[in-house]
Amino acid sequence: MEAKCSECDAQINVPDDAVSGEIVTCPDCGLNYEVVKGEDGVSLKPAESMSEDWGE
Numbered sequence: 001m002e003a004k005c006s007e008c009d010a011q012i013n014v015p016d017d018a019v020s021g022e023i024v025t026c027p028d029c030g031l032n033y034e035v036v037k038g039e040d041g042v043s044l045k046p047a048e049s050m051s052e053d054w055g056e
């Protein structure tokens, strides 16, 4: 399926076999999204950059 980036409106390709929690990246702006599987199908939610806050 395809989803739209909320930042730049680019099309993001989400594999049909993507699992919940999988990270997909916008090809245009590089924003990371987490795949969320719900009753209505697959949606994306913005994923915070996890690596940067892990220092302390």
Ligand SMILES: [Zn+2]
Residues within 6 Å of the ligand: 005, 006, 007, 008, 009, 010, 026, 027, 028, 029, 030, 031
């Ligand atoms: Zn984008």
